[in-house]
Amino acid sequence: MLLVVRDLTVALPIGGRLVPIVESVSFTLGAREILGIVGESGSGKSMTSLAIMGLIDVPGARVSGSVRFRGRELVGLAPRAYRALRGREIAMIFQDPMTAFTPVYTVGRQIDEQIRVHQKISRADARSRTVRLLGDMGVPDPERVAGRYPHQLSGGLRQRAMIAMALSCNPALLIADEPTTALDVTVQAQILDLLRGLRREYGSSVLLITHDMGVVAETCDRTLVLYSGLVAERGPTGALFAQPGHPYTAALLDSIPPLHGPRPARLPSIPGSPPVPAERPAGCPFAPRCAYAHEACAVRPALVASGVQDIACVLPAEGRPLPPRFVAEMSA
Amino acid sequence: MTRLPVDSPAPLIAAQDLRMTYRVGRGQVLRALDGVSLSVQRGEVLGLVGESGCGKSTLGRCLLRLVQPSGGRVVFDGTDITTLPERRLRPLRQEMQMVFQDSYAALNPRRRVGDLVAEPLRVHPAPGGGWRSRADIAARLAELMDLVGLPQAALARYPHEFSGGQRQRINIARALALSPRLVVADEPVAALDVSIQAQIVNLFMDLRDRLGLTYVFVAHDLAVVRQISTRVAVMYLGAIVELGEADAVLHRPAHPYTAALIAAVPEPVVRTEGLPPPLRGDVPSPIAPPPGCRFHTRCPVARDRCRVDPPTLRGLPDGREVACHYPLVET
Numbered sequence: 001m002l003l004v005v006r007d008l009t010v011a012l013p014i015g016g017r018l019v020p021i022v023e024s025v026s027f028t029l030g031a032r033e034i035l036g037i038v039g040e041s042g043s044g045k046s047m048t049s050l051a052i053m054g055l056i057d058v059p060g061a062r063v064s065g066s067v068r069f070r071g072r073e074l075v076g077l078a079p080r081a082y083r084a085l086r087g088r089e090i091a092m093i094f095q096d097p098m099t100a101f102t103p104v105y106t107v108g109r110q111i112d113e114q115i116r117v118h119q120k121i122s123r124a125d126a127r128s129r130t131v132r133l134l135g136d137m138g139v140p141d142p143e144r145v146a147g148r149y150p151h152q153l154s155g156g157l158r159q160r161a162m163i164a165m166a167l168s169c170n171p172a173l174l175i176a177d178e179p180t181t182a183l184d185v186t187v188q189a190q191i192l193d194l195l196r197g198l199r200r201e202y203g204s205s206v207l208l209i210t211h212d213m214g215v216v217a218e219t220c221d222r223t224l225v226l227y228s229g230l231v232a233e234r235g236p237t238g239a240l241f242a243q244p245g246h247p248y249t250a251a252l253l254d255s256i257p258p259l260h261g262p263r264p265a266r267l268p269s270i271p272g273s274p275p276v277p278a279e280r281p282a283g284c285p286f287a288p289r290c291a292y293a294h295e296a297c298a299v300r301p302a303l304v305a306s307g308v309q310d311i312a313c314v315l316p317a318e319g320r321p322l323p324p325r326f327v328a329e330m331s332a
Numbered sequence: 333m334t335r336l337p338v339d340s341p342a343p344l345i346a347a348q349d350l351r352m353t354y355r356v357g358r359g360q361v362l363r364a365l366d367g368v369s370l371s372v373q374r375g376e377v378l379g380l381v382g383e384s385g386c387g388k389s390t391l392g393r394c395l396l397r398l399v400q401p402s403g404g405r406v407v408f409d410g411t412d413i414t415t416l417p418e419r420r421l422r423p424l425r426q427e428m429q430m431v432f433q434d435s436y437a438a439l440n441p442r443r444r445v446g447d448l449v450a451e452p453l454r455v456h457p458a459p460g461g462g463w464r465s466r467a468d469i470a471a472r473l474a475e476l477m478d479l480v481g482l483p484q485a486a487l488a489r490y491p492h493e494f495s496g497g498q499r500q501r502i503n504i505a506r507a508l509a510l511s512p513r514l515v516v517a518d519e520p521v522a523a524l525d526v527s528i529q530a531q532i533v534n535l536f537m538d539l540r541d542r543l544g545l546t547y548v549f550v551a552h553d554l555a556v557v558r559q560i561s562t563r564v565a566v567m568y569l570g571a572i573v574e575l576g577e578a579d580a581v582l583h584r585p586a587h588p589y590t591a592a593l594i595a596a597v598p599e600p601v602v603r604t605e606g607l608p609p610p611l612r613g614d615v616p617s618p619i620a621p622p623p624g625c626r627f628h629t630r631c632p633v634a635r636d637r638c639r640v641d642p643p644t645l646r647g648l649p650d651g652r653e654v655a656c657h658y659p660l661v662e663t
Binding site: 040041135140154155156157177182185186187188190192194203211213214215216217218219237238242251252253255256258259260263264266267268271272273306316327 | 358383384478496526527528529530531533534539552553554556558559579582583592593594595596597598599600601602603607608609611612614615631639
């Protein structure tokens with residue numbers, strides 16, 4: 001396994017006490033695998049990725065549990081050692097490429113530099129690698145684009161340039177945090193296509209953080225659903241979407257208006273809103289909004305195996321798993 | 333293009349050859365709207381879809397005359413409002429309201445919800461003339477809270493005390509305070525989480541049924557637009573490329589751009605067959621749109637004619653309109 005995360009907990013000081021924002025999150029990521037971490041705002045998905053990258057710099061924050069990358073423990077790693085790792089072995093791309101590039105240098109120069117920080121090669125060699133990378137990312141006329149400033153590029157081109165920069169040192173792990181959220185759908189489709197191709201072309205594994213269940217369905221091999229900082233469900237994407245095991249996953253999928261088939265008179269919605277971390281209930285965090293909540297939910301449910309999925313819910317153990325999801329046929 | 337809207341009877345609002353141009357320096361002109369004509373019947377929900385920069389938000393704002401169009405006409409309920417002086421426009425403004433994407437930016441954080449929702453009731457006179465009494469306003473506020481599904485206690489609280497979904501309910505209450513007939517909603521659910529988005533989409537649909545409202549619903553999310561709209565207009569680079577019944581346009585798209593847009597939506601379904609190849613390239617700059625059909629640079633089925641001859645919107649037998657020389661459905 002490339003990445004093994006065990007009981008990762010991130011606690012931040014809020015109102016004079018440490019509040020766990022992310023609690024006991026565990027998952028693994030294999031070579032050339034794409035794992036989706038999906039959740040709504042405040043679910044802890046970005047905090048999880050920042051903790052893996054060692055980028056949580058809130059004073060008083062506490063990261064506990066274990067993150068093993070290629071067998072090496074990252075929790076508690078010295079900042080210096082982390083810096084050597086980031087960019088070279090683990091790279092990250094964000095929603096807004098403008099934050100990854102400085103506006104004062106050309107895109108090409110910034111990618112060249114990134115390469116030269118980690119490898120001793122000449123400027124000319126670095127530039128030819130930059131141009132090749134940009135071309136691989138589907139940038140038309142890569143030589144010209146390398147000579148342009150970030151603000152001169154469209155959103156889609158900037159995102160491609162950022163992915164090129166992230167891949168410049170051939171990282172084993174790429175963490176992509178909402179990489180397509182700011183893009184239009186036709187450009188999003190291009191970038192997702194590119195991410196799917198990375199494992200083939202570059203042998204990279206991808207941790208894809210997103211709020212969009214559609215993006216997960218079309219991109220990820222396995223999926224982890226977070227709710228209020230806890231894992232609600234995880235499993236192979238196909239199984240999870242065909243038969244979601246956690247009532248939250250099922251309700252979330254139901255609330256997305258369908259693009260095909262009959263239009264529902266009303267969209268099934270989830271009443272209320274997720275709890276803030278400081279007010280998370282002691283039992284199942286989803287219980288206050290769950291249609292299946294009962295006495296057993298007053299105790300925090302453990303993640304238990306049910307078929308190929310792991311589900312943090314008491315229903316499967318009570319012998320009443322959720323029914324398979326109904327999906328209307330897509331018209332050709 | 334000077335085609336008159338053919339729809340009958342008299343629409344609640346109609347745009348005719350609407351143009352909006354911005355000077356962007358060095359003598360360049362950005363055509364945000366390049367001759368848009370459409371009409372919206374009473375009780376209808378017209379969805380405006382397209383990618384960033386297509387002009388959908390500009391069109392929404394021009395319809396309410398929140399911006400002054402550079403050319404063309406906007407007719408609201410039989411009155412040409414394009415050049416109506418503000419004094420005469422004001423009474424009509426009560427009948428057309430807007431809901432924005434950013435629920436927080438639209439609300440003054442230092443004022444209580446009750447004051448925010450009451451504001452339109454205080455600045456506009458009552459229908460019979462004269463000003464509304466305190467008691468009338470209080471009664472109306474209570475009614476509005478019920479309408480949008482907020483507790484009465486919300487009136488005494490401040491915007492920051494609410495979640496994004498609740499704040500959008502406050503904005504909707506405010507937009508409905510004067511009992512408008514037309515509501516233009518610009519990406520009203522784009523900033524919300526899906527589970528909350530469903531609540532607000534349902535609310536829009538309920539309110540339309542209960543109050544007989546007419547909506548122009550601007551959104552980039554095709555699935556949301558399909559859920560709420562009776563008709564859909566697809567825009568690309570400042571022009572409508574396809575316009576028709578929501579189910580016809582979204583199930584059997586006639587314009588290759590509509591088809592590509594639909595194919596690009598990631599659906600929460602794991603498909604066994606491969607995904608369609610994505611559309612190439614980015615949307616061209618609206619400062620220098622391509623000659624001929626503005627979509628030809630990305631169109632998978634473009635032919636020579638498309639590079640030189642700009643297609644105009646024309647009717648198809650099923651009643652929809654499409655701006656394409658080679659539409660994907662039978663003509």
